[in-house]
Amino acid sequence: MSPAKSPAASQRSYHHGDLRRAVLTAALDVIAADGPSALSLRDLARRAGVSHAAPAHHFGDRAGLLTAIAAEGYGLLARALGDARDLREAGVRYVRFAREHPAHFQVMFSPGLLRGDDLELGTARALAADALRAAVTAVDPGDRGPDARLAGVAAWSLAHGFATLLLGHNLDGAVGDDDPEEVFRALAAMLFHSAGPDTPRT
Template sequence: MAKMKEKPRGKDRYHHGDLRAALLKAADHLIATRGTGAVSLREVAREAGVSHGAPAHHFDNKSGLMIALARDGWERMIQAILDGIDRDKPANGPDLLECVGSAYVHFAVANPGRFEVMFRRDLYDLSDAGYLASGESSWVFLSDTIKQCIEENFAAPEDNEILSVIAWSMVHGLSTLWISGRLKSRFRDSDITALNKAANRKLTDLMFPKRP
């Protein structure tokens, strides 16, 4: 009788390019269910169903894995914002800022574990050039949006930096408070989609009173 063909082991299931994505997905799941403290290269490999040495193909250590998660998170957030812009087609700078803010909160609430890692600066080497570039891109995007509002005469040039700080503080605070459960515990009937939309609309109305 011919010998039955063995089922491939977990470590053989991934092409080299797919392994990185599988490991990041496994790390996401661990963070979401057990927190960042549960993440190690061995646990991520176990979660992904690959050999314990497989992560070494892409990450030197846990810090390297966390940097990859953070960088990928920033890139995914920017893409989510761009997708929101394509969908909503904002007519002016304030509309654009409202769209950007709503997409930020939506991404954070949909990806709480990844969002945490993006801002847990104690988890990785802050001098990593790739991480710095990815994080900086989000600030540049926000700053350019405020500049558009100024160029369209909705705000004064000298207010560029403070308006950027206010806008980021609101959406980040809303995201963090919702994820922590503090808002849900106080406003039991609130819906994050409606709250997100209303908060961003009110913020832009207050920031740009000349908005049409």
């Protein structure tokens, strides 16, 4: 007869990185279903199959966990935008990111829930901003106007607003069965004449 396992031995085993990933994944599932307000570190530990102290050990508190999610989201967004061939494609990728990572997207733009001085978050946010800025500055000034900064605000507002309305099902009637990415391409063409290589110039 084999000896009984101790509680520690029966606890699900994780490597350091796997445990952190398990908590993040459980948190993303909760946020996608019920929003950030539904997060509880103790509940996440139960969902992830780890000790109740594990989330606090890795993230400190709820704000630390949400900050880690936001930092990861900005990193994913920066990579998604990084090799876009033009401004319109960058916008399409922004919308695609929001659709594929709705929990990240929701947390990233909720600054009141995050640690604003977090280095990892600041670095990832800057990388995403740089990727968007590069897409804007690549547009001919005659098509975007002389102020690249304002053009960037306009481009971001269009992509972010469209993605937010889409995720909230506010565009269900307007978009219908059309591909949301194709709808966005048409909107981008209205805003920037040279948003894409096949956009006719006027």
